[in-house]
Amino acid sequence: MELSKKRRRKLQSAIDLDYGYRRYEDRDVYVLDRGGKVGCGVFAARQFFPGELLFEITGQLISAKSYDGSTYAMHLDDDWYLEPSIPGAFVNHSCSPNCDLLQITDVTNGLIATCNIEAGTEVCFDYxxxxxxxxxxxxxxxxxxxxxxxxxxxxxxxxxxxxxxxxxx
Ligand SMILES: [Zn+2]
Incomplete structure:
Protein backbone atom coordinates (compact mmCIF):
# COMPACT_ATOMS: atom_id res chain seq x y z
CA MET A 1 0.00 0.00 0.00
CA GLU A 2 1.29 3.43 -0.87
CA LEU A 3 2.13 5.72 2.01
CA SER A 4 0.07 8.85 2.31
CA LYS A 5 2.05 12.07 2.35
CA LYS A 6 1.03 12.79 5.91
CA ARG A 7 1.96 9.32 7.19
CA ARG A 8 5.25 9.38 5.29
CA ARG A 9 6.16 12.69 6.92
CA LYS A 10 5.28 11.37 10.36
CA LEU A 11 7.25 8.15 9.96
CA GLN A 12 10.23 9.94 8.38
CA SER A 13 10.48 12.44 11.21
CA ALA A 14 10.60 9.52 13.68
CA ILE A 15 13.36 7.91 11.60
CA ASP A 16 15.26 11.19 11.42
CA LEU A 17 15.35 11.30 15.21
CA ASP A 18 17.26 8.01 15.30
CA TYR A 19 19.40 8.37 12.23
CA GLY A 20 20.06 12.08 12.39
CA TYR A 21 20.31 11.65 8.65
CA ARG A 22 19.25 15.10 7.60
CA ARG A 23 19.91 16.88 10.86
CA TYR A 24 23.43 15.71 11.37
CA GLU A 25 25.16 17.18 14.38
CA ASP A 26 28.19 16.32 16.50
CA ARG A 27 30.77 18.24 18.50
CA ASP A 28 32.68 19.20 15.35
CA VAL A 29 30.17 19.98 12.60
CA TYR A 30 26.44 20.21 11.96
CA VAL A 31 24.12 20.37 8.94
CA LEU A 32 21.85 23.37 8.69
CA ASP A 33 19.05 23.81 6.17
CA ARG A 34 18.68 27.49 5.40
CA GLY A 35 15.86 26.76 2.98
CA GLY A 36 15.24 28.32 -0.41
CA LYS A 37 17.96 28.26 -3.04
CA VAL A 38 20.81 28.11 -0.55
CA GLY A 39 19.61 24.86 0.97
CA CYS A 40 21.72 22.73 3.26
CA GLY A 41 25.28 23.42 4.29
CA VAL A 42 27.78 22.13 6.81
CA PHE A 43 28.87 24.40 9.63
CA ALA A 44 31.71 24.29 12.15
CA ALA A 45 30.46 23.60 15.68
CA ARG A 46 33.76 24.75 17.16
CA GLN A 47 36.92 26.55 16.12
CA PHE A 48 39.30 24.81 13.70
CA PHE A 49 42.89 25.73 13.00
CA PRO A 50 44.68 25.60 9.64
CA GLY A 51 45.65 22.01 8.79
CA GLU A 52 43.13 20.54 11.19
CA LEU A 53 40.85 17.70 10.10
CA LEU A 54 37.18 18.70 10.36
CA PHE A 55 35.80 15.24 9.67
CA GLU A 56 36.36 12.09 7.66
CA ILE A 57 34.12 11.81 4.61
CA THR A 58 32.87 8.26 4.36
CA GLY A 59 30.22 6.85 2.09
CA GLN A 60 29.30 4.31 -0.52
CA LEU A 61 32.09 3.03 -2.75
CA ILE A 62 31.17 2.91 -6.40
CA SER A 63 33.23 1.08 -8.99
CA ALA A 64 34.40 3.37 -11.78
CA LYS A 65 33.47 0.62 -14.25
CA SER A 66 29.80 0.70 -13.32
CA TYR A 67 29.85 4.37 -12.45
CA ASP A 68 26.38 5.72 -11.89
CA GLY A 69 26.90 7.86 -8.84
CA SER A 70 25.51 11.33 -8.38
CA THR A 71 27.36 14.45 -9.48
CA TYR A 72 28.66 14.66 -5.92
CA ALA A 73 30.59 11.40 -6.14
CA MET A 74 34.25 12.01 -5.31
CA HIS A 75 37.05 10.48 -7.31
CA LEU A 76 39.30 8.23 -5.19
CA ASP A 77 41.47 6.43 -7.74
CA ASP A 78 41.25 4.84 -11.19
CA ASP A 79 38.88 2.15 -9.94
CA TRP A 80 36.70 3.78 -7.28
CA TYR A 81 34.45 6.70 -6.53
CA LEU A 82 33.13 7.73 -3.12
CA GLU A 83 29.48 8.74 -2.85
CA PRO A 84 29.62 10.81 0.34
CA SER A 85 27.17 10.20 3.15
CA ILE A 86 25.96 12.85 5.60
CA PRO A 87 27.46 15.29 6.50
CA GLY A 88 29.99 15.08 3.62
CA ALA A 89 27.25 15.20 1.01
CA PHE A 90 26.14 18.63 2.21
CA VAL A 91 29.46 20.47 2.04
CA ASN A 92 29.00 23.28 -0.49
CA HIS A 93 31.38 24.59 -3.12
CA SER A 94 33.11 27.94 -2.83
CA CYS A 95 35.53 29.72 -5.18
CA SER A 96 37.18 31.06 -2.01
CA PRO A 97 37.01 28.02 0.28
CA ASN A 98 38.10 27.60 3.88
CA CYS A 99 38.79 23.86 3.47
CA ASP A 100 40.57 21.42 1.22
CA LEU A 101 39.49 17.93 0.24
CA LEU A 102 42.24 15.41 0.83
CA GLN A 103 42.23 11.64 0.39
CA ILE A 104 43.27 10.31 3.82
CA THR A 105 42.70 6.55 3.45
CA ASP A 106 42.10 4.18 0.52
CA VAL A 107 38.36 4.65 0.94
CA THR A 108 37.78 8.02 2.59
CA ASN A 109 38.47 11.70 2.09
CA GLY A 110 39.13 14.26 4.77
CA LEU A 111 37.91 17.83 4.95
CA ILE A 112 40.89 19.88 6.12
CA ALA A 113 40.80 23.49 7.33
CA THR A 114 43.03 25.76 5.23
CA CYS A 115 42.55 28.79 7.47
CA ASN A 116 41.21 29.64 10.89
CA ILE A 117 37.52 28.69 11.04
CA GLU A 118 35.36 30.13 13.79
CA ALA A 119 32.43 28.22 15.28
CA GLY A 120 29.24 28.86 13.30
CA THR A 121 31.05 29.38 9.98
CA GLU A 122 29.94 27.44 6.94
CA VAL A 123 32.67 25.11 5.71
CA CYS A 124 33.24 24.60 2.00
CA PHE A 125 35.83 23.44 -0.50
CA ASP A 126 36.56 24.04 -4.17
CA TYR A 127 34.80 21.24 -6.10
ZN1 LIG B 1 31.88 31.01 -6.80
Missing amino acids: QWEAQWWIPRCRCGARNCRGWVVAENEIKKMKRIAERKKKAR
Whole structure:
Protein backbone atom coordinates (compact mmCIF):
# COMPACT_ATOMS: atom_id res chain seq x y z
CA MET A 1 0.00 0.00 0.00
CA GLU A 2 1.29 3.43 -0.87
CA LEU A 3 2.13 5.72 2.01
CA SER A 4 0.07 8.85 2.31
CA LYS A 5 2.05 12.07 2.35
CA LYS A 6 1.03 12.79 5.91
CA ARG A 7 1.96 9.32 7.19
CA ARG A 8 5.25 9.38 5.29
CA ARG A 9 6.16 12.69 6.92
CA LYS A 10 5.28 11.37 10.36
CA LEU A 11 7.25 8.15 9.96
CA GLN A 12 10.23 9.94 8.38
CA SER A 13 10.48 12.44 11.21
CA ALA A 14 10.60 9.52 13.68
CA ILE A 15 13.36 7.91 11.60
CA ASP A 16 15.26 11.19 11.42
CA LEU A 17 15.35 11.30 15.21
CA ASP A 18 17.26 8.01 15.30
CA TYR A 19 19.40 8.37 12.23
CA GLY A 20 20.06 12.08 12.39
CA TYR A 21 20.31 11.65 8.65
CA ARG A 22 19.25 15.10 7.60
CA ARG A 23 19.91 16.88 10.86
CA TYR A 24 23.43 15.71 11.37
CA GLU A 25 25.16 17.18 14.38
CA ASP A 26 28.19 16.32 16.50
CA ARG A 27 30.77 18.24 18.50
CA ASP A 28 32.68 19.20 15.35
CA VAL A 29 30.17 19.98 12.60
CA TYR A 30 26.44 20.21 11.96
CA VAL A 31 24.12 20.37 8.94
CA LEU A 32 21.85 23.37 8.69
CA ASP A 33 19.05 23.81 6.17
CA ARG A 34 18.68 27.49 5.40
CA GLY A 35 15.86 26.76 2.98
CA GLY A 36 15.24 28.32 -0.41
CA LYS A 37 17.96 28.26 -3.04
CA VAL A 38 20.81 28.11 -0.55
CA GLY A 39 19.61 24.86 0.97
CA CYS A 40 21.72 22.73 3.26
CA GLY A 41 25.28 23.42 4.29
CA VAL A 42 27.78 22.13 6.81
CA PHE A 43 28.87 24.40 9.63
CA ALA A 44 31.71 24.29 12.15
CA ALA A 45 30.46 23.60 15.68
CA ARG A 46 33.76 24.75 17.16
CA GLN A 47 36.92 26.55 16.12
CA PHE A 48 39.30 24.81 13.70
CA PHE A 49 42.89 25.73 13.00
CA PRO A 50 44.68 25.60 9.64
CA GLY A 51 45.65 22.01 8.79
CA GLU A 52 43.13 20.54 11.19
CA LEU A 53 40.85 17.70 10.10
CA LEU A 54 37.18 18.70 10.36
CA PHE A 55 35.80 15.24 9.67
CA GLU A 56 36.36 12.09 7.66
CA ILE A 57 34.12 11.81 4.61
CA THR A 58 32.87 8.26 4.36
CA GLY A 59 30.22 6.85 2.09
CA GLN A 60 29.30 4.31 -0.52
CA LEU A 61 32.09 3.03 -2.75
CA ILE A 62 31.17 2.91 -6.40
CA SER A 63 33.23 1.08 -8.99
CA ALA A 64 34.40 3.37 -11.78
CA LYS A 65 33.47 0.62 -14.25
CA SER A 66 29.80 0.70 -13.32
CA TYR A 67 29.85 4.37 -12.45
CA ASP A 68 26.38 5.72 -11.89
CA GLY A 69 26.90 7.86 -8.84
CA SER A 70 25.51 11.33 -8.38
CA THR A 71 27.36 14.45 -9.48
CA TYR A 72 28.66 14.66 -5.92
CA ALA A 73 30.59 11.40 -6.14
CA MET A 74 34.25 12.01 -5.31
CA HIS A 75 37.05 10.48 -7.31
CA LEU A 76 39.30 8.23 -5.19
CA ASP A 77 41.47 6.43 -7.74
CA ASP A 78 41.25 4.84 -11.19
CA ASP A 79 38.88 2.15 -9.94
CA TRP A 80 36.70 3.78 -7.28
CA TYR A 81 34.45 6.70 -6.53
CA LEU A 82 33.13 7.73 -3.12
CA GLU A 83 29.48 8.74 -2.85
CA PRO A 84 29.62 10.81 0.34
CA SER A 85 27.17 10.20 3.15
CA ILE A 86 25.96 12.85 5.60
CA PRO A 87 27.46 15.29 6.50
CA GLY A 88 29.99 15.08 3.62
CA ALA A 89 27.25 15.20 1.01
CA PHE A 90 26.14 18.63 2.21
CA VAL A 91 29.46 20.47 2.04
CA ASN A 92 29.00 23.28 -0.49
CA HIS A 93 31.38 24.59 -3.12
CA SER A 94 33.11 27.94 -2.83
CA CYS A 95 35.53 29.72 -5.18
CA SER A 96 37.18 31.06 -2.01
CA PRO A 97 37.01 28.02 0.28
CA ASN A 98 38.10 27.60 3.88
CA CYS A 99 38.79 23.86 3.47
CA ASP A 100 40.57 21.42 1.22
CA LEU A 101 39.49 17.93 0.24
CA LEU A 102 42.24 15.41 0.83
CA GLN A 103 42.23 11.64 0.39
CA ILE A 104 43.27 10.31 3.82
CA THR A 105 42.70 6.55 3.45
CA ASP A 106 42.10 4.18 0.52
CA VAL A 107 38.36 4.65 0.94
CA THR A 108 37.78 8.02 2.59
CA ASN A 109 38.47 11.70 2.09
CA GLY A 110 39.13 14.26 4.77
CA LEU A 111 37.91 17.83 4.95
CA ILE A 112 40.89 19.88 6.12
CA ALA A 113 40.80 23.49 7.33
CA THR A 114 43.03 25.76 5.23
CA CYS A 115 42.55 28.79 7.47
CA ASN A 116 41.21 29.64 10.89
CA ILE A 117 37.52 28.69 11.04
CA GLU A 118 35.36 30.13 13.79
CA ALA A 119 32.43 28.22 15.28
CA GLY A 120 29.24 28.86 13.30
CA THR A 121 31.05 29.38 9.98
CA GLU A 122 29.94 27.44 6.94
CA VAL A 123 32.67 25.11 5.71
CA CYS A 124 33.24 24.60 2.00
CA PHE A 125 35.83 23.44 -0.50
CA ASP A 126 36.56 24.04 -4.17
CA TYR A 127 34.80 21.24 -6.10
CA GLN A 128 37.25 21.61 -9.03
CA TRP A 129 34.70 20.05 -11.37
CA GLU A 130 35.35 19.59 -15.08
CA ALA A 131 33.30 21.71 -17.47
CA GLN A 132 30.07 19.90 -18.41
CA TRP A 133 26.75 20.98 -19.87
CA TRP A 134 24.92 20.41 -16.55
CA ILE A 135 27.30 22.47 -14.40
CA PRO A 136 25.37 25.08 -12.37
CA ARG A 137 26.22 28.77 -12.02
CA CYS A 138 28.16 29.45 -8.85
CA ARG A 139 26.45 31.53 -6.19
CA CYS A 140 29.18 31.31 -3.56
CA GLY A 141 29.28 35.09 -3.25
CA ALA A 142 33.07 35.21 -3.03
CA ARG A 143 34.74 38.31 -4.43
CA ASN A 144 36.77 36.12 -6.78
CA CYS A 145 33.79 33.94 -7.75
CA ARG A 146 34.49 32.26 -11.10
CA GLY A 147 30.82 32.21 -12.07
CA TRP A 148 30.52 28.46 -12.51
CA VAL A 149 31.17 25.52 -10.23
CA VAL A 150 34.22 24.34 -12.17
CA ALA A 151 37.98 24.34 -11.72
CA GLU A 152 39.92 27.46 -12.60
CA ASN A 153 41.46 25.88 -15.71
CA GLU A 154 38.05 24.70 -16.93
CA ILE A 155 36.48 28.17 -17.06
CA LYS A 156 37.26 28.83 -20.73
CA LYS A 157 35.74 25.53 -21.76
CA MET A 158 32.74 26.17 -19.49
CA LYS A 159 32.10 29.54 -21.11
CA ARG A 160 32.10 27.90 -24.56
CA ILE A 161 29.63 25.27 -23.37
CA ALA A 162 27.39 27.94 -21.83
CA GLU A 163 27.50 29.92 -25.09
CA ARG A 164 26.43 26.86 -27.08
CA LYS A 165 23.64 26.17 -24.59
CA LYS A 166 22.34 29.73 -24.98
CA LYS A 167 22.24 29.39 -28.76
CA ALA A 168 20.47 26.05 -28.58
CA ARG A 169 17.66 27.58 -26.54
ZN1 LIG B 1 31.88 31.01 -6.80
